[in-house]
Each structure stands twice: as structure tokens, then as C-alpha cells.
Amino acid sequence: MDFRLNEDQEALQDGVRSFCSARVPHDVLHELAAGEGFDRALWRELAEMGVFNLCLAENEGGVGLGMADAVVVFAEMGRVLVPGPLIWTHLASGFIDGAATGETVVGGLDLYSVDQAPYVIEHLDQLDVILLLRREGVFRIDPREISARAIPDPLDPLTPVHECSELPKGERVLDRDDAMQFRLEASVLAAALQFGIAEACQELAVDYAKTREQFDRPIGSFQALKHILADMFVRQEIARAAAYAAGATLDDPGVGDVLRAASSAKLNAGDAAHKNARACIQVHGGMGYTWEVPAHYYLKRAWVLENSFGSIDEHAEQMASLIS
Amino acid sequence: MDLRYSESDEKFRAELRAWLDDAVPAHGEPPPTDDWDARCVYDTGWQRKLFDAGYAGIQWPREYGGRDASLTEQLVYYEEIARASAPYVGVNFVGLLHGGPTVIAEGTDAQKAKHLQKILRGEEIWCQGFSEPVAGSDLAALQTRAVRDGDDYVVNGHKIWCSFAHVAQYGELLVRTDPDVRKHAGITWLILPMDTPGIEIRPLPTLVGEGEFSEVFFEDVRVPVENRVGDENDGWRVTNVTLRFERGTAFASEMIQLQHFLADLIALARKVTRHESHAWDDRALRLEVGHLAAELDALWAMVKLSVCRANQTGVPGLEGSAIKLYYTELYQRVAELATRVLGRAALGRSDIGDRPNKMILNKMLQSLSLTIAAGTSQIQRNIIAERILGLPKERK
Numbered sequence: 001m002d003f004r005l006n007e008d009q010e011a012l013q014d015g016v017r018s019f020c021s022a023r024v025p026h027d028v029l030h031e032l033a034a035g036e037g038f039d040r041a042l043w044r045e046l047a048e049m050g051v052f053n054l055c056l057a058e059n060e061g062g063v064g065l066g067m068a069d070a071v072v073v074f075a076e077m078g079r080v081l082v083p084g085p086l087i088w089t090h091l092a093s094g095f096i097d098g099a100a101t102g103e104t105v106v107g108g109l110d111l112y113s114v115d116q117a118p119y120v121i122e123h124l125d126q127l128d129v130i131l132l133l134r135r136e137g138v139f140r141i142d143p144r145e146i147s148a149r150a151i152p153d154p155l156d157p158l159t160p161v162h163e164c165s166e167l168p169k170g171e172r173v174l175d176r177d178d179a180m181q182f183r184l185e186a187s188v189l190a191a192a193l194q195f196g197i198a199e200a201c202q203e204l205a206v207d208y209a210k211t212r213e214q215f216d217r218p219i220g221s222f223q224a225l226k227h228i229l230a231d232m233f234v235r236q237e238i239a240r241a242a243a244y245a246a247g248a249t250l251d252d253p254g255v256g257d258v259l260r261a262a263s264s265a266k267l268n269a270g271d272a273a274h275k276n277a278r279a280c281i282q283v284h285g286g287m288g289y290t291w292e293v294p295a296h297y298y299l300k301r302a303w304v305l306e307n308s309f310g311s312i313d314e315h316a317e318q319m320a321s322l323i324s
Numbered sequence: 325m326d327l328r329y330s331e332s333d334e335k336f337r338a339e340l341r342a343w344l345d346d347a348v349p350a351h352g353e354p355p356p357t358d359d360w361d362a363r364c365v366y367d368t369g370w371q372r373k374l375f376d377a378g379y380a381g382i383q384w385p386r387e388y389g390g391r392d393a394s395l396t397e398q399l400v401y402y403e404e405i406a407r408a409s410a411p412y413v414g415v416n417f418v419g420l421l422h423g424g425p426t427v428i429a430e431g432t433d434a435q436k437a438k439h440l441q442k443i444l445r446g447e448e449i450w451c452q453g454f455s456e457p458v459a460g461s462d463l464a465a466l467q468t469r470a471v472r473d474g475d476d477y478v479v480n481g482h483k484i485w486c487s488f489a490h491v492a493q494y495g496e497l498l499v500r501t502d503p504d505v506r507k508h509a510g511i512t513w514l515i516l517p518m519d520t521p522g523i524e525i526r527p528l529p530t531l532v533g534e535g536e537f538s539e540v541f542f543e544d545v546r547v548p549v550e551n552r553v554g555d556e557n558d559g560w561r562v563t564n565v566t567l568r569f570e571r572g573t574a575f576a577s578e579m580i581q582l583q584h585f586l587a588d589l590i591a592l593a594r595k596v597t598r599h600e601s602h603a604w605d606d607r608a609l610r611l612e613v614g615h616l617a618a619e620l621d622a623l624w625a626m627v628k629l630s631v632c633r634a635n636q637t638g639v640p641g642l643e644g645s646a647i648k649l650y651y652t653e654l655y656q657r658v659a660e661l662a663t664r665v666l667g668r669a670a671l672g673r674s675d676i677g678d679r680p681n682k683m684i685l686n687k688m689l690q691s692l693s694l695t696i697a698a699g700t701s702q703i704q705r706n707i708i709a710e711r712i713l714g715l716p717k718e719r720k
């Protein structure tokens with residue numbers, strides 16, 4: 001066993017990190033928030049980098065990597081809050097034409113455990129294909145088939161949402177077993193994004209605590225803040241370990257229980273993302289409450305992800321039934 | 325130890341309740357939060373109605389239009405306005421809850437005569453110009469400079485996070501009048517007329533997306549010496565009076581409103597279905613709500629105790645820091661739980677069906693400021709540790 005990132009994974013991480021920091025710095029978030037919350041050119045660039053075809057076999061035009069690698073990549077995208085239906089498009093790359101290349105933007109609705117109106121769809125205006133993830137399979141519908149109402153004021157300014165009360169049945173594209181695998185992978189990728197949020201919030205807060213001075217010294221010298229920041233780090237590392245472990249377990253189910261690994265990842269990373277984003281605001285004081293400082297974008301995205309592919313409560317319940 | 329309200333308190337309650345039963349619905353729905361003109365009309369209009377009915381400034385002196393009533397009437401008042409879901413102080417927050425009280429405690433007769441009644445009548449909106457970019461938690465490090473010139477102070481500097489600055493007629497202003505002494509010793513408290521030439525106000529958008537607070541810049545702003553509250557260079561003492569009102573009593577009625585928020589949460593949980601059952605059928609949720617409700621009841625009891633103590637001294641005690649700390653963190657937990665109950669519908673900030681998304685999510689976002697404004701939670705803990713418990717200060 002060597003649970004550390006291998007050399008290839010480190011190189012992958014470095015590559016995606018430098019792309020993300022150059023292409024999606026914080027002022028781009030402000031621009032996207034003022035616009036449509038989505039950038040098709042960026043989407044194509046992500047595709048070129050291999051974000052969507054990462055786990056497709058090489059003979060199918062993919063990079064041929066596994067879930068552990070995808071977790072590393074998604075964590076990087078979480079760190080900078082890349083907007084868009086990343087998880088859906090990534091997981092659709094094997095069966096929806098054009099998803100792998102970024103030409104087809106695939107979104108969806110997770111109806112796996114709750115299939116009830118109101119249905120809240122992210123990024124509807126950008127979608128070419130909608131997938132409905134149900135227990136009995138994954139179904140494809142055309143965005144034009146549904147009549148949905150735009151919700152004027154989305155919680156996350158980078159995640160526009162529509163609401164509708166009825167859904168067509170759709171055309172089945174994956175069967176029951178594959179739907180279960182889809183849900184599993186989706187929850188692990190969501191956990192990776194959440195871990196990225198937790199880590200970015202910690203770094204943002206630590207940087208601020210080192211430079212901001214009150215009472216003639218850096219605020220980070222106060223134990224009250226040190227302990228908040230130390231807790232942020234611990235949560236982030238727990239989230240990292242759980243997300244990496246889930247990725248590795250999905251790649252090699254012989255090493256553990258995939259359901260349990262996925263639930264642990266989604267629960268811990270969800271908790272870390274939410275608490276670290278709140279703490280990041282608190283550490284920034286009045287600045288943290290402004291629109292200008294990006295801390296709020298992290299908190300708002302954390303809420304979106306908490307309500308995607310199983311909430312903390314749902315995964316806690318799943319854990320309880322898995323261990324009993 | 326006696327929790328029973330007197331017969332006259334109960335009589336006051338009955339009258340107030342009857343009045344509110346008509347007046348609240350007649351005042352209509354509050355305007356959207358980003359419509360400041362309408363908000364001012366709504367909030368000051370309500371204040372005027374309270375004044376005319378004799379319900380403004382329950383504990384303020386009668387000569388300035390107050391009711392000069394007992395503290396128990398004050399508590400009854402908080403309970404009743406919350407019960408009736410009456411409009412909250414809104415833009416009158418600073419004037420009614422700490423500016424006015426500071427003038428009552430420390431101001432000159434002329435200042436009292438000039439401002440108090442107008443504040444009570446909703447004719448003067450106040451804001452607070454304390455914090456600066458370099459002086460937040462370390463408020464005494466403030467640098468905005470005031471130099472005496474004849475009968476005026478000439479003010480130059482920069483304030484930040486001034487809530488309601490763009491709609492206020494007056495501000496509580498802290499300035500440095502002596503830069504050569506210990507930082508706490510060179511501060512003066514002034515009443516600032518916001519229409520004085522040389523003031524520039526720039527709104528700062530918040531994470532809620534609204535322009536609730538602003539930066540305020542001062543260039544040779546002349547403030548008459550007669551606007552000084554307390555002595556020159558004695559402003560830090562006066563500031564602590566203001567802060568004790570701000571931290572101690574200002575939150576009292578909001579606390580009862582938090583009980584309403586909890587009731588709204590329960591109503592939502594009874595409506596929202598998860599699988600076959602209602603969210604409220606979830607025992608874990610009921611336990612959490614039960615915990616919160618119990619904590620809230622205890623907190624309200626603590627407010628009563630604190631108000632009874634303050635009644636003897638005239639100024640709320642340091643335990644206000646404990647109340648502020650507990651209340652703000654509790655509020656955040658209620659707001660977070662309500663957001664969880666919304667489930668995926670929480671992705672939209674406008675109402676979906678009969679779900680009150682807008683109310684819940686605005687509260688959730690606004691609640692993030694509670695542990696920062698009026699002294700952060702960390703600062704409140706320091707005050708409790710050092711000034712109540714007498715623990716040694718952190719080493720410099």
C-alpha cells in the first residue's frame with residue numbers, strides 16, 4: 001500500500017491547478033456572477049485538458065484514468081469554484097455524444113433518493129442534454145421537453161436554477177446497476193469538489209490571518225483565531241483522506257465497501273466545505289461579509305453541493321444502515 | 325426572584341395587544357429590502373405610529389416623548405411586538421437602540437432636546453461611524469482626525485461598514501482629538517449631521533447582495549463643538565456606554581423574533597415531504613428543534629435577568645457580551661437548520677410554491693454578519709474571559 005499521490009497524479013494535480021489559477025481567478029468569478037454563471041469557452045478548455053474524458057478508456061478516446069485521478073482533478077476545480085454541470089458531463093462522456101469533447105453540455109437531476117416536485121435544475125439554459133438519475137436507471141430527456149420557470153435569485157450566483165413540477169419519463173440510457181454506479185461516482189466527485197472548497201477556504205483564511213493586523217499584530221497571532229484555523233485544516237485533511245479513499249476504493253472495490261467509502265467521503269467533505277466556508281467569512285471579519293471577498297461564493301456553492309447526490313443526513317443514514 | 329408581571333403590566337399588555345392587532349395589519353407588508361426609499365418610509369412611518377399611540381421609547385424620559393415606564397413594561401413590549409409580528413426598528417436601529425440611549429445617558433440638555441423626540445417620532449435616522457479599515461476589533465486604534473478650529477472640529481478620515489449611512493440624517497462619530505496620548509485617551513464622541521459638506525458615502529455591496537453598509541470619507545468636515553457627547557478625549561468611556569446598549573439590550577426583541585423563526589421552521593417541516601412522510605416526522609429534526617427551543621427560552625430568561633440588573637445601573641452590564649455571543653450563534657444554527665429543511669429548494673432565493681425561500685435564505689445569509697458586527701464572537705469571548713472572569717490578557 002502506498003496511499004500517497006503517485007508521480008502521475010502529482011503531475012495531473014499541478015497541471016490542473018495551474019490551469020485553474022490562471023483561467024479562473026477570483027475576479028473571473030465576479031464577472032461570471034454578473035453574467036450567466038457559465039462560460040462555454042472555458043468548458044471547451046476543460047474538455048481539452050481531459051476533465052470530461054478522463055475516465056474513458058483510451059480506445060474510446062479517453063485518457064484511461066480512474067476515479068482516484070478524477071478525485072484529484074475535481075478537487076482542483078472545487079478550489080476555484082469552476083461553474084457548470086461538471087459531474088454530469090464527466091459521467092456522461094461514455095454514452096452521450098459530444099460530452100467528452102465539451103461540445104454537448106450535459107446536466108441532470110438526481111432523483112435517486114428523492115423524486116418529488118419541486119424539481120430544481122441547475123444551469124438549464126446551458127444544457128444540451130438532461131439526464132434523470134433514478135433508481136431504476138438513467139434516462140435522457142431533451143431540455144426543450146420540460147417547461148421550467150427560472151428562479152430569479154439563485155443562492156449561488158454561479159449556479160442559475162430553474163424549477164419545474166413535472167418531468168417526462170425520458171429514454172433509458174443506463175440500467176439499474178449502472179445507475180447505482182453513476183450515483184456512487186457522482187457522490188464521490190461531489191465530495192472531491194467539497195474537499196477543494198474546504199482547502200481553498202482554509203488557505204484564504206490563513207493568508208488573511210497572516211497579513212491583517214489588529215492590536216498591532218497579525219490577527220493570526222491570537223489563539224482564538226489559530227484554533228479556528230487549525231480546526232479548518234483538520235477538517236480539510238479528514239475530507240481529503242475520505243475523498244481519496246473513496247476514489248481508490250471505487251477503482252479497486254476489493255479494498256473496501258464502495259458504498260461506505262462514498263458516504264464517508266460525501267459526509268465528511270460536505271461538513272468540511274460548509275464549516276470552513278463559514279469560518280473563512282468569520283476570520284475575515286467585516287470584509288468576509290462583503291460581496292468582494294470570495295468567501296461567500298464558497299459557502300453558497302457548498303450549499304449547492306450539500307443538496308446534490310445525497311445530503312449529510314442521507315449519507316449518515318446510509319452509513320448507519322451499512323454498519324448495522 | 326419573581327417572574328410574575330404586575331396587574332398594571334398585564335393591563336399595559338392588553339392595551340398594547342389590542343392596539344397592535346389593528347395597527348400591524350394596517351401598516352401593510354414591508355417593502356423589498358433593496359428599495360431603501362420605501363424602507364425608510366415604512367420603518368419611520370411605523371415609528372411615528374408608535375409614538376402617536378404612546379408606545380415609543382418605553383423607558384425613555386417623558387420630557388422627550390418617552391413613556392418613562394418600568395422595565396417590566398419594556399419586556400412586555402418586546403414580547404408583544406414580536407407576538408404581533410410588528411415591524412422591527414429597521415432603519416431606526418442605531419437611533420433607538422444605542423444612539424438615543426447614549427445621548428440620554430451622556431448628552432447635554434440641548435442635545436437631548438434636539439434629538440431624542442425626533443428619534444422617537446421617526447424623524448431622525450441615525451447611523452454609526454465607529455469602525456475604520458484599520459480599526460475594527462481594535463476600535464480604539466481609530467485614526468479619523470478631528471482638529472479644533474474655533475467652535476468647530478474639522479474632521480478628516482475614513483469610516484467603513486456604516487450601516488444606514490446613505491439614509492441617515494445623523495451619525496455617532498468617533499474621532500481622534502489627541503494623537504499624542506495612549507490610544508484610548510485621545511478619542512472624542514461626536515454627533516455628526518450627515519448633510520455636512522465634505523462627507524462622501526460609497527455603498528459596499530454585502531454577500532446578501534444589497535447595499536446595507538457604506539464607506540464614509542471625510543474631507544475637512546466641520547462639526548460644531550456643541551455636538552460633542554462627553555468631554556473632549558473622554559470618548560472611549562462614552563463609546564463603552566454605546567457598545568453596552570448595542571450588545572446588551574439592542575437584541576432583546578430580535579430574540580423573541582427568533583422564536584417566530586423557529587415556529588416558521590416547524591411549519592415548513594410539516595409541509596415538506598421527504599419520501600412518504602413529512603420532514604417533521606423525522607425524530608432527529610424534532611430533537612434538534614427541541615434543543616434550539618430550550619436554549620432560546622433560557623436565553624430569554626437571561627435577558628430578563630440582565631434587564632432587571634441594568635434597571636438599577638441605567639446601563640446594561642458586561643453580561644451583554646454573553647447574551648450577544650449566545651444569541652448570534654444560536655440564530656445562525658436556526659437559520660442553518662431552516663435552510664436544511666428547505667432541501668434542494670434552497671438553491672433558489674425566491675419562494676418556490678409555498679416554501680418561504682426568500683425569508684429563510686435572506687436570514688441565513690444575514691445571520692453570517694451577526695457574529696461579526698457589534699464586536700465579533702472572538703472579541704465577546706475575550707471580554708467575558710478578561711473583564712468578567714478576570715483572566716490575564718494575552719501576552720503582547
Ligand SMILES: Cc1cc2nc3c(=O)[nH]c(=O)nc-3n(C[C@H](O)[C@H](O)[C@H](O)COP(=O)(O)OP(=O)(O)OC[C@H]3O[C@@H](n4cnc5c(N)ncnc54)[C@H](O)[C@@H]3O)c2cc1C
Pocket residue numbers: 212214215219222223224225282283284285286287289451452453454455456457459460461462484485486487488537693696697698699700701702703706
Ligand atoms: C453587517 C455589519 C454591519 C456593521 N455596521 C457597522 C456600523 O454601522 N458602524 C460601524 O462603525 N461598524 C459597523 N460594523 C463593523 C463591525 O463592528 C466590525 O466589522 C467588527 O468590529 C470587526 O472588525 P473588522 O471587520 O475590522 O474585523 P477584524 O477586527 O479585522 O477581525 C478579523 C478577525 O480577527 C478576529 N480578531 C480580531 N482581534 C482579535 C483578538 N484580539 N482576539 C481574537 N480574535 C480577534 C476577529 O474575531 C475576526 O474573526 C458592521 C459590520 C457588519 C458585518
